[in-house]
């Protein structure tokens with residue numbers, strides 16, 4: 001029998017029981033559930049990743065809906081037995097969710113797209129700059145009291161202006177990142193995706209025309225026929241695909257070998273998109289090659305040797321960590337499960353979630369981004 005697990009309860013007499021495996025930022029998500037006849041139980045365990053037994057104990061013998069954690073057959077069948085109807089990820093990526101198992105158990109699955117697009121892209125841009133200009137190394141140098149005056153060769157890094165920025169996975173976040181690097185640093189884009197990113201292409205064309213009309217060098221875009229074309233040509237490459245079997249170890253030893261020796265590689269998608277053991281070896285052999293990583297293959301751990309690499313900037317999966325975004329993710333996750341309880345229809349476009357995020361407005365009577373037990377959770381829109 002699983003040991004009891006610490007929780008805080010909101011609206012104890014609520015008709016519907018909603019369980020959250022984490023405390024989430026903000027209070028609107030709590031109010032929305034409590035004000036709609038939900039008893040909300042929030043896990044207050046201090047450990048970060050709950051075990052399956054922990055979550056089974058949380059679900060108990062009656063649970064209407066659930067928010068965020070690793071989910072497969074054991075948990076979805078337990079949620080079904082407890083009368084559950086919905087699960088929502090407090091994340092847009094849902095590789096931690098066995099959607100087929102949810103379908104088999106008739107559990108609707110939600111995620112939180114759109115609200116984290118710019119926040120995540122800004123972190124990827126931050127990692128691009130931090131790696132290109134060796135910010136962390138220089139910071140540590142200063143703090144160690146090693147600076148004793150300006151030197152021509154001190155922490156020389158990479159110029160971005162006029163260089164090539166590569167994006168693999170030009171969806172919501174990849175497109176937002178591309179625009180930041182193009183608008184902000186006049187970089188030229190080369191991207192690879194399974195789908196054409198028409199809106200992004202039109203933006204870059206128009207921006208290039210604007211620059212030319214003002215006597216400046218226009219920026220350009222190119223849709224690569226292969227991923228290798230991006231890796232060969234780009235000076236900065238940022239990874240923004242979903243994690244699935246087609247993108248697992250997408251960056252492998254062979255693809256690392258064809259990248260420029262002084263390239264910058266950024267990953268704010270999922271750790272397993274990169275073969276991290278191969279990356280450590282590549283970083284050791286190529287000191288001018290630099291990486292900026294927000295995610296890791298074996299989170300929360302780094303592969304041996306990565307922590308020692310001066311040409312790596314590493315942060316702990318914080319790409320969506322802005323106040324507005326995290327509170328918005330909590331709101332969307334709560335409204336996904338609340339919408340299922342109320343029998344609301346699915347919102348037409350999960351890319352346009354602003355109507356759900358207005359603090360003092362009543363949210364639309366819809367599920368922001370959830371599919372009934374039979375439909376896929378995520379869609380790819382031409383953004």
Ligand SMILES: NC(=O)C1=CN([C@@H]2O[C@H](COP(=O)(O)OP(=O)(O)OC[C@H]3O[C@@H](n4cnc5c(N)ncnc54)[C@H](O)[C@@H]3O)[C@@H](O)[C@H]2O)C=CC1
Nearest residue numbers: 093120169170171172173193194241242246268269319320
């Ligand atoms: N580090 C963090 O905190 C965060 C990480 N993420 C990750 O970023 C991912 C992308 O998020 P969004 O941009 O909102 O999703 P999205 O669905 O808008 O974009 C993903 C893109 O990847 C492309 N893609 C899929 N398979 C591919 C392949 N084999 N080769 C090339 N492109 C491929 C798709 O066509 C799509 O355009 C999420 O799935 C999640 O894993 C998202 C938010 C925060």
Ligand SMILES: O=C(O)C(=O)CO
Nearest residue numbers: 090091092093116320
């Ligand atoms: O949204 C996601 O996919 C994350 O990784 C957390 O923001």
